[in-house]
Amino acid sequence: MTNDVSAIAITPSQLAETLAYTLPYSSVMLWGNVGIGKSQILREQLPALFPRIVAAVEALRNIQINFDPETDEVRIVEIRLGDFDLLDIAGVPFVQNGKQRRALSDLWVEPEEGKRLFIIYLFDEFPQASRAHQTVIQRLGDEGRVSNYELAGHPKTDYNCEKGLGLCVFAGNRQKDKAQSVGMGNQTGTRLVHYTLTPSTENWLTWGAENDIDPVVLAWIKQMPEYLHKLDPNQRGQEHPTGCTPRGLEKLSHALRMCPPPELEMSIYSGIIGEEAARSFIAICHAGRSINIDEALVDPDNAPIPDEVGHQFATASLLIRRANKDNFANIVTYLSRHGEGGWSSPEIMVFVVEAIKRRVPIVAETATYRDWSLKWADIRS
Numbered sequence: 001m002t003n004d005v006s007a008i009a010i011t012p013s014q015l016a017e018t019l020a021y022t023l024p025y026s027s028v029m030l031w032g033n034v035g036i037g038k039s040q041i042l043r044e045q046l047p048a049l050f051p052r053i054v055a056a057v058e059a060l061r062n063i064q065i066n067f068d069p070e071t072d073e074v075r076i077v078e079i080r081l082g083d084f085d086l087l088d089i090a091g092v093p094f095v096q097n098g099k100q101r102r103a104l105s106d107l108w109v110e111p112e113e114g115k116r117l118f119i120i121y122l123f124d125e126f127p128q129a130s131r132a133h134q135t136v137i138q139r140l141g142d143e144g145r146v147s148n149y150e151l152a153g154h155p156k157t158d159y160n161c162e163k164g165l166g167l168c169v170f171a172g173n174r175q176k177d178k179a180q181s182v183g184m185g186n187q188t189g190t191r192l193v194h195y196t197l198t199p200s201t202e203n204w205l206t207w208g209a210e211n212d213i214d215p216v217v218l219a220w221i222k223q224m225p226e227y228l229h230k231l232d233p234n235q236r237g238q239e240h241p242t243g244c245t246p247r248g249l250e251k252l253s254h255a256l257r258m259c260p261p262p263e264l265e266m267s268i269y270s271g272i273i274g275e276e277a278a279r280s281f282i283a284i285c286h287a288g289r290s291i292n293i294d295e296a297l298v299d300p301d302n303a304p305i306p307d308e309v310g311h312q313f314a315t316a317s318l319l320i321r322r323a324n325k326d327n328f329a330n331i332v333t334y335l336s337r338h339g340e341g342g343w344s345s346p347e348i349m350v351f352v353v354e355a356i357k358r359r360v361p362i363v364a365e366t367a368t369y370r371d372w373s374l375k376w377a378d379i380r381s
Contacts, residue, residue: 027141035245116164300334
């Protein structure tokens with residue numbers, strides 16, 4: 001298994017459910033392209049999974065764990081193997097009573113006195129680590145121990161979970177992503193369950209609206225979803241490889257809010273997402289600057305709606321940025337004008353209203369949002 005592993009593709013919205021059904025009986029290897037946010041998504045989703053995973057382990061082993069997040073210690077520990085040598089992982093050897101032993105490495109977490117430990121180890125960039133590193137670490141998931149460290153709750157070391165429960169998730173890039181992956185040997189790969197994380201436009205737009213990504217970036221990706229992840233792995237050998245990825249879009253949002261002068265926009269944005277994507281993004285930025293959104297907020301029944309789709313998405317970004325509870329009703333009225341002289345697609349309306357709801361949650365409690373949800377239920381589903 002020296003080449004890339006064939007693994008079922010899942011989206012970020014499917015990841016938590018997939019892990020909940022897999023981790024109770026096996027360690028998981030999550031593959032994915034460069035920059036799609038594997039590690040960040042795992043950090044966000046893993047903590048909430050413990051109650052479900054514990055319940056599944058109880059059913060599989062016919063035991064009672066009685067997990068209590070208030071009294072039990074809960075940890076997510078991220079380790080990048082490339083940052084450590086083998087002694088950091090296995091522990092420094094020493095001789096005691098004529099026998100060679102190893103000091104417990106600081107990498108491994110022991111429970112606080114009187115507490116059980118519920119821990120998920122996230123081994124990031126696992127395929128980029130040496131085969132020797134991979135072999136040592138996979139023993140933790142497969143055998144429940146590394147050197148003299150034992151993983152709580154592993155079926156081979158702590159079947160009844162008296163010490164808690166420990167799990168292992170591995171993540172990294174494929175060899176075809178040109179990310180310095182050395183691949184994975186059969187002895188390691190066959191001990192894991194493999195999935196491939198793929199970008200999802202709708203998942204990312206939802207995440208972006210909830211995590212303060214600039215509305216101009218959201219509107220651009222809604223209009224041009226091909227730029228959510230446009231990275232040619234063949235250019236990885238070039239001196240300055242660039243491309244558009246979810247990781248880069250977050251940086252782009254920060255850069256946009258720095259308000260760089262027009263003469264520097266191309267240099268800055270292309271350094272983040274590449275020249276092709278930067279030209280497309282700058283076009284929607286320039287379109288937005290020519291739009292007066294105030295009229296739509298004050299007189300939504302009569303304010304003009306741009307003819308060009310690009311200008312409509314630019315307008316959408318401005319509406320999201322300016323929205324609050326007081327002007328929300330007028331924004332919905334403006335967005336609900338379809339047909340001749342109106343919006344080109346109801347999908348733009350749905351995108352804007354749902355993005356506003358995530359950025360300004362209080363609007364979901366208004367009669368305007370409730371009425372709108374019922375009226376456009378078929379399009380929203």
